[in-house]
Amino acid sequence: MTRRVHIIGIGAGSPAHLTLEAIEAMRAVDVFLVADKRETTAQLVDARRALCEKAIPDGGFRFVTVPDPKRGPDADRDAGQYRQGVADWHAARAAAYREIIEGLPEDEVVGFLVWGDPAFYDSTIRVVDTVADSLDLVVHVVPGISAFQALAAAHRIVLHEVGQPVHITTGRRLVDEWSPDLGTVVVMLDGHLACRELVSRAPDLRIWWGASLGLPQQELRSGRLADVIDEIVAVRARLRKEHGWVMDVYALAPEPGA
Numbered sequence: 600m601t602r603r604v605h606i607i608g609i610g611a612g613s614p615a616h617l618t619l620e621a622i623e624a625m626r627a628v629d630v631f632l633v634a635d636k637r638e639t640t641a642q643l644v645d646a647r648r649a650l651c652e653k654a655i656p657d658g659g660f661r662f663v664t665v666p667d668p669k670r671g672p673d674a675d676r677d678a679g680q681y682r683q684g685v686a687d688w689h690a691a692r693a694a695a696y697r698e699i700i701e702g703l704p705e706d707e708v709v710g711f712l713v714w715g716d717p718a719f720y721d722s723t724i725r726v727v728d729t730v731a732d733s734l735d736l737v738v739h740v741v742p743g744i745s746a747f748q749a750l751a752a753a754h755r756i757v758l759h760e761v762g763q764p765v766h767i768t769t770g771r772r773l774v775d776e777w778s779p780d781l782g783t784v785v786v787m788l789d790g791h792l793a794c795r796e797l798v799s800r801a802p803d804l805r806i807w808w809g810a811s812l813g814l815p816q817q818e819l820r821s822g823r824l825a826d827v828i829d830e831i832v833a834v835r836a837r838l839r840k841e842h843g844w845v846m847d848v849y850a851l852a853p854e855p856g857a
């Protein structure tokens with residue numbers, strides 16, 4: 600028997616980011632599997648539950664939290680160890696999901712609520728593909744509003760110059776790979792604001808930064824990197840202190856004509 604799985608992009612935090620397609624898919628789901636990463640995720644699990652209550656007022660769905668396999672500190676690893684660590688973690692996650700899905704009635708529809716868009720820095724599609732290697736699944740993916748789209752909209756900017764590319768990367772890679780030829784660089788997954796290390800090399804870079812986009816505590820800053828970075832560091836630290844967690848994303852671009 601084939602089981603149905605919906606991988607649903609839910610946007611970057613605001614219930615208003617949910618698309619009609621996402622709501623339709625959410626209403627078809629019987630069981631949502633939610634990875635429980637323990638530290639900050641109680642709030643993220645609650646946020647998903649609140650979205651479901653809003654989008655599915657008639658109820659009829661269940662939440663199953665799946666303890667996330669332990670993953671060592673990424674910062675201490677070289678690139679090879681990092682890739683292996685991620686591969687092991689994906690495999691363990693796939694095994695946990697498989698066990699739960701196998702135990703469900705075969706006609707129940709399974710849903711994964713993915714923050715932002717499932718195509719960017721999220722492992723759900725890869726992990727579900729691994730589950731599908733040994734279980735008969737039909738997988739449907741619904742796109743969501745990614746954090747960097749919410750960032751661009753909040754700052755009312757186009758991310759790239761006319762006809763130019765945009766480079767999307769992580770804080771982990773930024774300092775090694777940045778060069779002015781990249782044009783606009785969008786940085787996600789950067790708990791340490793790695794752009795601080797570019798200030799001496801490229802103080803005139805422009806930055807558009809956004810934290811907790813779509814949430815009531817949203818903060819935005821923009822300007823010349825060297826001028827605004829200290830304030831961004833301080834605002835980020837304050838949000839983290841006040842809310843227990845913070846997610847932020849930023850775009851860097853050379854001054855036009857530089």
Ligand SMILES: C[S@@+](CC[C@H](N)C(=O)[O-])C[C@H]1O[C@@H](n2cnc3c(N)ncnc32)[C@H](O)[C@@H]1O
Nearest residue numbers: 611612715716745746787788811812846847848
């Ligand atoms: C694991 S990645 C998931 C990205 C997600 N799939 C997306 O499309 O936005 C998490 C990163 O997304 C960014 N992010 C997600 N939600 C955000 C928000 N509401 N405000 C700012 N950044 C956010 C941050 O860079 C965070 O480190």
